[in-house]
Amino acid sequence: MGNIHLLKRENGLAIQAYEKAISIDSTFVKAYGDLASxxxxxxxxxKAVSILEKAxxxxxxxxxxxxxxxxxxxSLGRQHEAVDPLRRxxxxxPKNADAHYRLGEAYFAKGDYRDAIESGKNATRLKRNxxxxxxxxxxxxxxxxxxxxxxxxxxxxxxxxxxRDYCKRQIEDLARSQGQ
Numbered sequence: 001m002g003n004i005h006l007l008k009r010e011n012g013l014a015i016q017a018y019e020k021a022i023s024i025d026s027t028f029v030k031a032y033g034d035l036a037s038x039x040x041x042x043x044x045x046x047k048a049v050s051i052l053e054k055a056x057x058x059x060x061x062x063x064x065x066x067x068x069x070x071x072x073x074x075s076l077g078r079q080h081e082a083v084d085p086l087r088r089x090x091x092x093x094p095k096n097a098d099a100h101y102r103l104g105e106a107y108f109a110k111g112d113y114r115d116a117i118e119s120g121k122n123a124t125r126l127k128r129n130x131x132x133x134x135x136x137x138x139x140x141x142x143x144x145x146x147x148x149x150x151x152x153x154x155x156x157x158x159x160x161x162x163x164r165d166y167c168k169r170q171i172e173d174l175a176r177s178q179g180q
Contacts, residue, residue: 002034014038029059036068040075048072056085063092067099070106079106097127104136108143116140131160135167147174 002017018035021028032055039048052069055062070086073079086103089096104119117140123133138153151174154167 002031002038006034006038011038011042027058029055029062029065032058033062033064033068036065036072040068040072043075045072045075049076061092063089063096063099066092067096067102070099070102074102074106074109077109079109082106083110095126097123097130097133100126101130101133101136104133104140108136108140111143113140113143117144129159131157131163135163138167138170142170142174147178150174 002014002021005011005014005017015035015038018031018038021031022035025031032051036048036051036055039045039051049069049072052065052072055065056069059065066085066089070082070089073082073085083103083106086099086106089099090103093099100119100123104116104123107113107119108116117137120133120137120140124130124137127133134153134157138150138157141147141150141153151171154171157163158167
């Protein structure tokens with residue numbers, strides 16, 4: 001029922017359904033993950049963290065739980081706490097492009113630009129046209145002063161209309177900073 005409500009964008013009813021599922025079977029980690037996803041989508045990141053910590057106590061191999069925990073902690077600005085669960089998600093699912101990207105986000109926010117580049121490249125190798133990861137790579141290369149690499153990644157990311165204006169502005173700023 002939670003999934004049906006979620007498809008209808010009835011977040012409150014979805015939350016109730018997932019909570020009911022958990023009350024019936026307190027070991028049903030998928031319900032915890034789905035419940036946490038709703039809280040992440042409604043920007044209640046603290047609640048999502050709390051739910052995911054419970055789920056991971058139940059199942060320490062719940063890779064989606066680690067990924068969601070990393071996303072929630074990143075969103076709270078707690079990147080130093082996001083890195084370990086994201087690494088754990090990747091240990092369980094090494095080919096998870098989203099986990100690589102989210103780990104790159106955490107590294108970038110911490111100022112670990114080289115690690116952000118490594119994670120971003122892993123994400124783009126695993127998922128074609130992963131424009132958010134391409135933007136991340138542009139940002140990280142820009143921070144390292146590797147202007148040509150930054151431009152190239154921004155140009156790729158511009159294929160996504162949601163990122164186009166940001167990437168275009170970044171390329172223009174790079175050109176201005178080089179006096180072009």
